[in-house]
Amino acid sequence: MIRPRNIFRWQFLLCLLLIFAGLAGRMTQAELTEEQKKQLFLKSRERMRTVPTPTPEESATPRAKPKPAKKPPAKKKKSTPKPTPEPEEAETPVRTPRPKDEETPRRTRRPKAEETPARRPAPEESTPSRKAAATAVPQPCPTPGRAGDPSAQVNVKKSGYQKPRGFSLLPFHLFGKRYKYLTNSVRKEIDRAPVLRERWRFIIVHNSGTRQGNARIFNYYHRNVRRMKNGLAYHFVIGNGTSSGDGEIEIGERWRRQINGGHVHSDYLNNISLGICFVGDFNRTQPTRAQLDSAEELIRYLRDRCGKVERRDIPVRPHKQMNPPRWATDCPGDDFPYRWFGQFR
Template identity: 55%
Template sequence: MRAILPLLFLFLLLNVCARADEQADEEKRKQFLKAREEMKTVPLTPAPETTPKPKPKPVRPAATPLPAATPTPAPKPPEPEVTPRPKPKPKPEPEATPRPRQTMLFPAGPTPGPARATVSAPVVIEKSGFEQQRSYEPAPSAGWFEKWKYLTKSVRNEIDRAPVLSRRWRYIVVHNSGTRQGNAKAFDYYHLHVRKMPNGLAYHFVIGNGTSTGDGEIEIGNRWKRQINGGHVHSDYLNNIALGICLVGDFNRDTPTKKQLEACEELIRYLRQRVGKIDRQWAIVKPHREINPPRWPTDCPGDRFPYRWIHGRFDQPGT
């Protein structure tokens, strides 16, 4: 019984507190409703309307009075025609003596003064030294070396037709083909397509041995007709001043035929006359291995080539 009394007292206390809170909430609600009724809505004042101003009317200018009519003057009598005198022709000014051109390293600067435009003078480049005009060598006369055995008329005409510059060819170099047969056409195909030489046949002349062409037959290459450098020596400088003659054959195993040597001698003598002398000296005749640069040794035209024959005929002065 004693344990129940405190619980009952606590329950009554909580009940009283709850009712007090309800009364306080009710009182606040009534005050809120009363205050809301007393509130007045303030109307918004509308903005004053702007009255548009009337546009001013354009004022027309007063009419300008027309000027009084001016009396027309009487026409003047026609004046007599005057024949114009011919104007004297201006005398031609004397030509100014041209000044020698000067080589300028840099363009000139702008020309001072407001009346002249800013112009840079062009750079003039001149070659140093004097370049002599080179003439063409005439063909030998018809009476020279009259007995022809291997140089036919067509071959001589082809040699004479080429435009040979004076002092161009200083050497005549003798080669062997290294093959026992062949001709200019076969060697041209090999040099053009296998060796990839853009001008084809490396020699200026080819002398046959009787296999693919006649024994001692002379063929003229395109390099002589066009007068361009050869491709037969391992030196660009020598190729530009040396004519190349190739004898068909392998002269490490065989010897040149008698007709080949005779045709070679006849061709060399004619070519010497055709290209002319340089410093009073005929073109120098050399076997290939005696003129090739030491860095590129060669056995051409072969160990069995008659070197005494070629030196005995063309090493003597005046020959």
């Protein structure tokens, strides 16, 4: 008889075998599932790889489009007819009688028309051009005569250099006269200057264009701002009562040294004309009575001191009649009483 303990052992062994068999089956199933997962992963990876393949195909299509643009070499066939007409057209104008037409006028014009008149009329044209400039000077004279000045613009003729004729002596009749604005100090400075005979041929009247000022201020402006080597451009300055006395006469260094002025836009006129500046802007106001009386005394004294020019007293003119027409000016201003100049005729 079989013992019950042995039966239990066999049953226990069978159970263990069944358990191991189940575990082995599960392990095999698990291995199969992992393989399947790998296969699925590989399949999905292949699909992922196949997805980007169409993108390069699409990008390849536009890249292939510029290729047909390179096909214009087919136009080379058209280049063959181009060389044929070019030499034909170039040859025909060269053989035309153009050189004949050019040769004939060149030979006739050079010796006949160019050589003879080019040399002769050059000096002839230069001479009348100067005369025309001289005659054109008096034309603008009527414009400044609005204020009642009958005199026309001065026509100055340049003359050659003249040797000094000696110094001009002070007339004796000036010693006994009495003056209101010509003080003793002013007259002494005027008399000390070494004035040559016929050195000064005009006396020109200006206005400063400013409401105030004096000789010292104008000297600083002309020397430091306008860079004039000799400073004050005028020979005399007559104050209006602002920066100097009303009718006060100030003498510039140009009179003391008897050098040319800088008050006219002409080197020649600056060399032969005295400049007297009234302080004031006479486009807005008129000169004071003291300025006019002081200028009258000064001008009469200067005419006696400098002597006569061509047996006549030195003429007195406003600036706008003496300045060249190319540089027209309204100095000494529209409100200046131009009839005042009539007493110096």
